[in-house]
Amino acid sequence: MPLPAEIRPSQLAGDVRIVSSHAFRSFSELTSNSPQLYDSVVGLFMDTYNAPPWNEEWNDEMAGDYFGKLMQLPSQVTTVQEGSKVIGLFIGCTGSTREVVPLSVEAYFPEEPKEIVNEIKRRIFVKIEEVGGDQKPAFWGCDFAVPPEKRGAVIAGKLLREAIKYPIEKGITDMYGMTMIGSPFHTITERRGSRMLLEVKDVLPKNPRVFKIMDMRGLLQ
Ligand SMILES: CC(C)(COP(=O)(O)OP(=O)(O)OC[C@H]1O[C@@H](n2cnc3c(N)ncnc32)[C@H](O)[C@@H]1OP(=O)(O)O)[C@@H](O)C(=O)NCCC(=O)NCCS
Numbered sequence: 001m002p003l004p005a006e007i008r009p010s011q012l013a014g015d016v017r018i019v020s021s022h023a024f025r026s027f028s029e030l031t032s033n034s035p036q037l038y039d040s041v042v043g044l045f046m047d048t049y050n051a052p053p054w055n056e057e058w059n060d061e062m063a064g065d066y067f068g069k070l071m072q073l074p075s076q077v078t079t080v081q082e083g084s085k086v087i088g089l090f091i092g093c094t095g096s097t098r099e100v101v102p103l104s105v106e107a108y109f110p111e112e113p114k115e116i117v118n119e120i121k122r123r124i125f126v127k128i129e130e131v132g133g134d135q136k137p138a139f140w141g142c143d144f145a146v147p148p149e150k151r152g153a154v155i156a157g158k159l160l161r162e163a164i165k166y167p168i169e170k171g172i173t174d175m176y177g178m179t180m181i182g183s184p185f186h187t188i189t190e191r192r193g194s195r196m197l198l199e200v201k202d203v204l205p206k207n208p209r210v211f212k213i214m215d216m217r218g219l220l221q
Contacts, residue, residue, distance in 0.1 A: 017087075017155075019162045021078040027071035040086040041077060042067070048145035053180060069107045070142050073099060078163040080146075080155050088155045090163040091143040092175075097128050100140040100176055104211075107142075108178055112204070119203050124211050127197040133174050133213050139167040141177035144185055156184070164216045175216045180208045192218040 022037065024030045031038050046058040058066075073093040080088030093100065105121045128134050141163075146155045164175065179185040181199075194214035200207040 016082070018081045019078070019088075019158055020081070021076055021162055021166060023166070024071060024075045024077065027068040030067070030071065030075075030077070037077065037079070037086075038067075041079070041089055041091075044086050044089050044145050044147065045143055047147065049143075051148070053183065066107055069103060070140075072103065073140070076163065076166060078159055080159055087147060087150045088159045089143065089145045090141065090156075090159045092163055092167070093140045093142060094137060094167060094170075094172060095140065097125075097134055097136070097138050097174075097176065100138055101125060101128070104140055104142070104176070104178060108209070116203060120198065120200065120211075123203065124197050128213065131195055131197075131213060133176070136174055137172050138174040138176040138213070139164065139172050139216065141175050151184075156188075160188070160219055164219055168216055168220075173215050173217060174213055175219070176211070176213045178209055178211050181210055182208070186210065186212075189214050189219075 022034065024033075042060065042063050046060075046063055048054070049056045050058055070091070070093050073095040075091060075093045078090045078092070079086050093103075095103075101124050102121055105117055105124070109117050109120065125134070144156060144160070146159075167175075175189075176197075177185075177189075179189070189212055192214065194212045197211040197213055200209040200211070
């Protein structure tokens, strides 16, 4: 039966939340095969990281460069969609720690001098070896975002559990990532057995970022 003209299907579907995960082998695969997904993802990414507590200064071009860098590795974009709006985002890439560590440090600290960037990488590698993560592939949790008005309703929890299902099925157990002391992601992973690889302030005084690694299976609980 046709719907009355004043009721649009999108209104009926407004409260339905769809959690889905998409795999991409390159940045151009994302932008050419799924341009709408890319626009929503970049929009949420920039709104989130340009706001407190991160206060970064992303624009479209910088975000395109950053996504291009991280998508040199096989990537997975997991979203929660409410109607046509993306209200949750998790991006993860898979690679050996020899691949993800340099890529991540260079992507997160594009403005820092090379010696600083190299020192951050060196210290992370030393610690990764200590915790036995150097011979294994890792799932790099690059970005995690839920818009402020939707936070505190376990959207991120659901998103994360969906995102890690696929790497775990492929036999990858380590999740590697950068976060900030005091951020929800720090709390979530701290409660579930993450291990600190580096407090960036040891290299860049006052910088609150930290690099961590954890067994993702702990996040399924
Ligand atoms: C991180 C973020 C995605 C969490 O989204 P969310 O949907 O509000 O999170 P949830 O409601 O699913 O909560 C997930 C966990 O975080 C905890 N949490 C949520 N907000 C928190 C806060 N402000 N401080 C500490 N912990 C918090 C919850 O208690 C829950 O932990 P639990 O599973 O152990 O009970 C969201 O706050 C965000 O987009 N922040 C800005 C971007 C960011 O910091 N991303 C992480 C970068 S590493």
